[in-house]
Amino acid sequence: MTERALDFALMERALTEPSEMAALGRHPHWRVRYAAAIGMGETGDPAWLNDLRAIMAMEEERDLYGQPQVQEFIGGFDDTRAAELLAATEAVWETPPTPEQYDAWQCRGRVRQACILAVAAIGQADDAWRELLHRALRDPREDFVVKAAAAKALQRVGTRDSLPHLEFAVTLDEWCLSLESRKAITLLTTPETPGGSS
Amino acid sequence: MRHLLGSQPFLLDDLAALRTELLALGPDDGRRFELWRMVRDSARRAPDQFGWFVPFVAVVTQERADIDRARGIIDAYLRKMEPQSFSTGLQFHFWCFAFPHAKVALYFQWLCSIGAYTADEADAIGQRLLEYHFVNFYYGMRDKPEPECVDNQALSLVLSSTVVGHLFRRTDGGGPRMAEIMLRDGLRRLPGMLSELPASGYTGEGSDYMNCVVAPAIPLAVEVLERAGGLARVLEESIGTGEARPVSVLRMMARSFMPGGLLLPWDNYGYQFGVRSSLAYGAKRTGEELFFRVLDEEVIWTYDIGIGWAYDDLVWTLIWWPASHPLETAAAWRDWYEPAVGAAFATPLGDRYVMQMWDDSEPVYPTRAHVNPNAVLLNGFRVPLSADGSPTEGAPHRFQFDDTWREVSFLAMDSSTSYNFGDGCAGAHSVILLDGAEGMRATLDYPQVTSTAHDPRGWAWADVTPVYRENIPDVLEVSRLTQLHEGGIITIVDRVRSGEPHRVTSRFVMRPSATMIEGGVRVRTAEGVTVQIVDVDGASDISIEHADHVPAKPDDGSAIIDFSTESADLERVFVALISRELETDTPLEGAQVVPDAKGDLDYPTAVQRLRATDVRVPMNLPAYLEADLPAGQHWWYRLDVVKERRATWLRLPVGMHEARLFVGDEEVDLSPFRISGELIAPRIRVPQRFDDSERVEVILRVSVPRGHYDGEGWGTIGMTGGMGIGYEVEEEVIVAVDRDGPNLRVATTHRVHDLTIATVGVPPWTPGGGQ
Numbered sequence: 001m002t003e004r005a006l007d008f009a010l011m012e013r014a015l016t017e018p019s020e021m022a023a024l025g026r027h028p029h030w031r032v033r034y035a036a037a038i039g040m041g042e043t044g045d046p047a048w049l050n051d052l053r054a055i056m057a058m059e060e061e062r063d064l065y066g067q068p069q070v071q072e073f074i075g076g077f078d079d080t081r082a083a084e085l086l087a088a089t090e091a092v093w094e095t096p097p098t099p100e101q102y103d104a105w106q107c108r109g110r111v112r113q114a115c116i117l118a119v120a121a122i123g124q125a126d127d128a129w130r131e132l133l134h135r136a137l138r139d140p141r142e143d144f145v146v147k148a149a150a151a152k153a154l155q156r157v158g159t160r161d162s163l164p165h166l167e168f169a170v171t172l173d174e175w176c177l178s179l180e181s182r183k184a185i186t187l188l189t190t191p192e193t194p195g196g197s198s
Numbered sequence: 199m200r201h202l203l204g205s206q207p208f209l210l211d212d213l214a215a216l217r218t219e220l221l222a223l224g225p226d227d228g229r230r231f232e233l234w235r236m237v238r239d240s241a242r243r244a245p246d247q248f249g250w251f252v253p254f255v256a257v258v259t260q261e262r263a264d265i266d267r268a269r270g271i272i273d274a275y276l277r278k279m280e281p282q283s284f285s286t287g288l289q290f291h292f293w294c295f296a297f298p299h300a301k302v303a304l305y306f307q308w309l310c311s312i313g314a315y316t317a318d319e320a321d322a323i324g325q326r327l328l329e330y331h332f333v334n335f336y337y338g339m340r341d342k343p344e345p346e347c348v349d350n351q352a353l354s355l356v357l358s359s360t361v362v363g364h365l366f367r368r369t370d371g372g373g374p375r376m377a378e379i380m381l382r383d384g385l386r387r388l389p390g391m392l393s394e395l396p397a398s399g400y401t402g403e404g405s406d407y408m409n410c411v412v413a414p415a416i417p418l419a420v421e422v423l424e425r426a427g428g429l430a431r432v433l434e435e436s437i438g439t440g441e442a443r444p445v446s447v448l449r450m451m452a453r454s455f456m457p458g459g460l461l462l463p464w465d466n467y468g469y470q471f472g473v474r475s476s477l478a479y480g481a482k483r484t485g486e487e488l489f490f491r492v493l494d495e496e497v498i499w500t501y502d503i504g505i506g507w508a509y510d511d512l513v514w515t516l517i518w519w520p521a522s523h524p525l526e527t528a529a530a531w532r533d534w535y536e537p538a539v540g541a542a543f544a545t546p547l548g549d550r551y552v553m554q555m556w557d558d559s560e561p562v563y564p565t566r567a568h569v570n571p572n573a574v575l576l577n578g579f580r581v582p583l584s585a586d587g588s589p590t591e592g593a594p595h596r597f598q599f600d601d602t603w604r605e606v607s608f609l610a611m612d613s614s615t616s617y618n619f620g621d622g623c624a625g626a627h628s629v630i631l632l633d634g635a636e637g638m639r640a641t642l643d644y645p646q647v648t649s650t651a652h653d654p655r656g657w658a659w660a661d662v663t664p665v666y667r668e669n670i671p672d673v674l675e676v677s678r679l680t681q682l683h684e685g686g687i688i689t690i691v692d693r694v695r696s697g698e699p700h701r702v703t704s705r706f707v708m709r710p711s712a713t714m715i716e717g718g719v720r721v722r723t724a725e726g727v728t729v730q731i732v733d734v735d736g737a738s739d740i741s742i743e744h745a746d747h748v749p750a751k752p753d754d755g756s757a758i759i760d761f762s763t764e765s766a767d768l769e770r771v772f773v774a775l776i777s778r779e780l781e782t783d784t785p786l787e788g789a790q791v792v793p794d795a796k797g798d799l800d801y802p803t804a805v806q807r808l809r810a811t812d813v814r815v816p817m818n819l820p821a822y823l824e825a826d827l828p829a830g831q832h833w834w835y836r837l838d839v840v841k842e843r844r845a846t847w848l849r850l851p852v853g854m855h856e857a858r859l860f861v862g863d864e865e866v867d868l869s870p871f872r873i874s875g876e877l878i879a880p881r882i883r884v885p886q887r888f889d890d891s892e893r894v895e896v897i898l899r900v901s902v903p904r905g906h907y908d909g910e911g912w913g914t915i916g917m918t919g920g921m922g923i924g925y926e927v928e929e930e931v932i933v934a935v936d937r938d939g940p941n942l943r944v945a946t947t948h949r950v951h952d953l954t955i956a957t958v959g960v961p962p963w964t965p966g967g968g969q
Contacts, residue, residue, distance in 0.1 A: 005322065011376065012375055016373070031329070034337075035376075070285065077285070078287060079286060082295075087249065087274050089277075089282065113341070148341055173606055174606075176347065
């Protein structure tokens with residue numbers, strides 16, 4: 001079996017076998033961890049919160065957003081024009097990236113989004129998780145996709161302490177993040193909702 | 199795996215019947231044959247350049263060589279996937295990549311269904327396509343707020359996740375889990391994507407997104423929901439919590455075609471050609487005349503316009519080709535009215551056309567849905583007269599206001615982008631302006647139209663006061679009534695009431711070349727179409743200003759025509775008369791053609807070869823798609839033109855690149871049509887010294903796109919329209935206009951038009967009623 005086929009099989013197990021999710025969440029390949037995080041979220045079981053935080057910790061040790069840009073795409077483009085091409089292309093780098101950078105480029109915030117949306121699906125979080133979510137909203141280097149996921153998760157697990165972070169996120173000029181943040185603020189300031197004022 | 203890979207090709211219900219039909223087509227079958235021949239021959243002669251045609255051709259012919267070419271295309275895409283991961287395009291604009299990825303997955307499934315892959319190959323490739331979608335585009339779909347996000351981006355992500363999930367899930371319910379999750383979430387969100395669209399069917403994103411993303415997604419979404427989602431009548435009925443019916447999107451897309459085939463330039467991007475597959479689907483599913491008529495009379499048939507970031511519009515047009523025509527019914531088939539959007543009226547032949555829009559603009563940043571309250575667009579003799587659309591990229595222009603710069607940081611890696619959205623504000627449109635507030639826009643979300651009225655006999659009215667009142671609080675009414683009268687004259691009635699006097703300007707943004715005439719202005723396009731716009735009461739100050747670079751197309755600029763007066767209570771009545779100086783409708787057929795393989799043939803050599811060749815083509819497509827010629831980029835044409843002994847004009851094809859024209863050995867300057875010629879057929883004066891000649895030799899040198907990609911992401915129009923010949927005609931000119939209340943007498947050089955401005959159903963205007 002090729003490494004790619006093996007990864008596919010492991011991703012499938014990470015999505016379907018609760019007994020293996022914790023171990024697969026620590027797998028060296030990020031696609032497997034991504035699938036494991038989604039699999040944990042699919043269960044809706046708060047027992048996974050610590051494992052999800054462990055996956056997040058692995059991601060925090062990686063330089064997810066600092067990789068070099070491609071110098072040129074031979075036969076292709078760097079922008080959306082690449083979408084329309086049915087042709088093999090080759091990425092040319094000024095300095096060839098390390099394997100870690102190469103891997104991080106493809107991953108960026110995918111695993112972090114999967115972890116955070118798993119928390120949103122589970123609907124429970126402790127203060128440490130909330131702190132992670134607040135930090136995601138504030139971190140200027142964080143992908144907007146991850147920030148939007150954090151705002152979405154806070155709709156279910158946020159507290160009034162989350163409000164300043166969400167209000168800050170509303171001011172950031174990105175539609176999905178702004179909308180999810182406004183929804184969270186509404187929920188957290190509406191009586192009789194979890195975390196809402198009473 | 200027992201999945202769809204080995205079963206019938208998804209969405210091709212009866213492949214055997216489709217194959218029988220297409221393979222039996224011959225020259226007597228008209229356009230469908232020509233289209234199939236073009237798609238087939240492109241795929242065979244230049245598969246790398248026409249990759250989006252290749253899998254379909256293989257599935258239809260099932261010939262080994264075609265299948266091998268299709269496998270090559272799939273393989274090339276697979277080799278693109280990993281490098282593509284490092285593009286800012288994929289990372290920050292994932293929705294653009296999701297839709298074409300799903301199309302490739304679909305074509306791969308078609309190829310599997312005809313045995314183009316072994317089971318092991320199918321499994322390995324299927325896993326790669328599925329995992330790539332799960333990692334990149336399911337991730338993207340989950341970024342879009344549910345259920346609020348209903349736009350082209352979310353639709354692309356949701357629909358593609360549904361398609362890929364459906365294609366790769368096992369039919370016995372045993373996974374893969376990735377496919378099951380994507381199918382589950384896609385099917386949950388897709389109904390809302392359709393039902394939460396605006397009930398009018400117009401998304402406010404302009405013709406480009408309506409034609410190239412939203413409308414092409416509708417047929418696929420409908421078919422997927424009916425087949426994979428177990429729903430029925432998805433096209434005709436609302437299937438979610440919202441009120442929209444998907445067929446409304448198709449109708450609005452069809453309505454966006456103006457006479458001549460260019461789309462309404464509203465809201466963003468400007469004039470362009472429209473797609474065909476959504477029209478074919480609308481015709482096939484509904485049988486409505488609108489779809490047939492636009493398909494028959496307005497679209498172009500050359501390659502190619504992207505749909506969902508893929509150049510397979512013509513493939514789906516062949517698949518959804520409507521079998522029968524409806525009975526011809528309404529002469530006014532071009533007319534439409536949507537209470538939340540606008541209205542359009544045209545004379546039966548489409549020679550005179552006017553559209554008035556009042557769709558809501560986007561508050562704060564009107565990047566897509568522009569501030570164009572009651573803007574009018576004019577079109578005459580199938581040529582656009584008004585100007586609207588995006589500015590020339592990177593060029594400075596007068597609508598870059600100090601307070602309309604925006605810096606965004608979510609579109610690229612580690613960098614921010616600054617752009618100016620001033621061209622989306624009111625001043626860049628043919629609207630009423632108060633106190634010269636060109637940067638007028640909404641800053642809050644509120645209903646931007648107070649009320650509208652309409653009569654199918656030819657008028658529409660809308661009150662668009664709110665956005666003016668937000669900017670100037672004492673404004674009480676800003677409205678416009680547009681009416682197309684029998685005989686083709688257009689009247690426009692502007693009304694403004696306010697607590698204090700304001701400088702009230704009726705602005706018309708028109709194609710360049712405007713001059714003052716008695717009481718108004720005359721605009722003449724490079725194609726010889728004219729419009730005279732006259733202020734009936736003659737009480738306005740009139741100015742004409744040339745605006746460089748706005749819009750980019752068709753002229754890299756426009757004429758800004760202002761009629762202004764200081765007033766607190768104003769009713770201003772305009773008469774607009776569309777006419778023309780030239781008539782070039784007679785086609786010239788049977789052009790001799792020779793290839794110029796390296797693009798280096800000199801004129802004498804080309805002429806010598808042209809005179810000797812027997813190969814003749816109609817010039818509706820690049821020559822290698824009309825005759826048995828090698829796929830090439832450079833061509834020379836020759837016509838021996840028989841003409842009348844007087845001043846003569848030639849109509850040239852649309853979409854020529856690096857064209858050179860020689861008439862009787864004399865080169866004619868085509869540079870004035872360098873930009874407009876991409877969209878509108880150039881009309882060229884034959885040199886005066888040939889006015890008394892009965893024949894002239896016309897030589898045309900043209901380059902054409904090599905395939906899908908020469909447009910570098912903006913679509914590629916491969917020369918179309920053929921050539922025509924024509925002569926001067928007498929322009930109808932306004933001589934006098936007399937008004938008696940709602941009654942107008944317009945005397946022209948041709949006749950007297952007695953008109954009555956609509957009053958029934960239009961709220962009355964009371965002079966002095968502004969307090």
